[in-house]
Amino acid sequence: MPKSPRFPPTTVRGHSARLVEVLAYPSVQLLDVTGPLQVFVCANDHVAQAGGMPPYVLRVVAKGGQGVTTSAGVGITTSPLPRTGTAPDTLIVAGGPGVDAAAADTVLVDWVRQRTRKARRVASVCTGAFLLAASGALDGRRAVTHWSYCAELARRFPAVRVESDPIFVRDGSVWTSAGVTAGIDLALALVEEDLGRTAALAVARYLVVFLKRPGGQAQFSEALSMQSAEDEFGALHEWINKHLSDDLSLAMLADQAGMSERSFSRHYAEATGVTPARAIERLRVEAARRLLSESRLPVKRISQRCGFGSEETMRRSFLRVLSATPTDYRARFSS
Structure with a gap:
């Protein structure tokens, strides 16, 4: 296990763990939600196999909390948007065809704005960057989204410094990633920051993916x-x-x-x-x-x-x- 993190983890379910919230909405892209989640699940398994307590508590949240249907037609169970209580260590905003409607929902955008102020770090997967940008979280920051939407992100949000080639971009406590499977790359980087390279490499090997994918x-x-x-x-x-x-x-x-x-x-x-x-x-x-x-x-x-x-x-x-x-x-x- 790595040295103690600079930011202390939150006490959840009786032990110190990092609360990771993934924001979903109708017509969210399934892999944008499940890809990063699987990385954190494998990290939990890796630590548990070594005799440690799972470092992450995972929660998928959505407005209403009644579950959402993804763009693949697969329904996923969600919890209501938390207003109070434990602040998340990490907030991840997924992308998908429904992101425009989500970014036009003033209640949801306001929740994202408030939640990003409480979270230690914030991330988006693919077109989830549009929802983060609508909340103002990307103003003045470097960011990336799916290569085919980079020009549109730059046009709609001129305060965002859009970069089109990276698999993911970190600007301070805000992370954004490129299209779909890049959410897995981003989640691996988050695990590496939390638990160290050895743990992140073990997760990558289990998932049969690169820890650091070559190229852009x-x-x-x-x-x-x-x-x-x-x-x-x-x-x-x-x-x-x-x-x-x-x-x-x-x-x-x-x-x-x-x-x-x-x-x-x-x-x-x-x-x-x-x-x-x-x-x-x-x-x-x-x-x-x-x-x-x-x-x-x-x-x-x-x-x-x-x-x-x-x-x-x-x-x-x-x-x-x-x-x-x-x-x-x-x-x-x-x-």
Whole structure:
């Protein structure tokens, strides 16, 4: 167990524990609620298995307290919004399609405003940032939300300093996270702050997720956009992966796709959202990542095999795509 936290935990249910409240509402996104909750449940299990008392007491709250139906159609049990009594250690505001209606509910927004003043720390998952922003909790702070809503958050709340790429952002006692599964990343970071890296790593290993995910959300959205073009360019991507060490010029790619260079460049960018050159770089980085984590090949050999030509070229590509050097990546993720 780590050293005593800077902020003393609250006495709940007869022992010292951190009260974590997750705010839900109609059409909340199911994983925005259950993802972070599962992280804290696993942290409780980890500590209990070591003979300690569970460090967290978990509560899902909603206006009315009669339960809510999530956007997935699954109902979840909730408690009424607490007005008095024990102040929460952590308040987490979930996101989902219902967030606009929630942010327009003056009673709910006022409750969030008052609750954030009592909580030691506050967090949002995905579009839950809109509800936090409506309460004023994000004014003057750095924040993030799902990549497809960052521009809208910045437009509607100009006092918020929106950053579009991070998986999660911490600004003082306020944390915000990107889309959906990023709530798990954020919850792991909260556990690490509370219980230390060893406990957080044990939870991450149990959940089969990264403790610290490489790259930012833009990386994942762009990679997925490339996958969406598999019907049109799937055969080309398969061919590229078999010829990464070759000189993959635009002319060669266009010839392989059976198009003129101009037509290929236009169609490829429309289908994938990236230029052919950017796609080649990302495919090479992806191949190099696998070799770094799964083999003991020297970095120089990997750079040649994946078509970078030199270690320095590969290093620059890794920094652009993953914000990490090949050496740092191998040290963190090598099996």
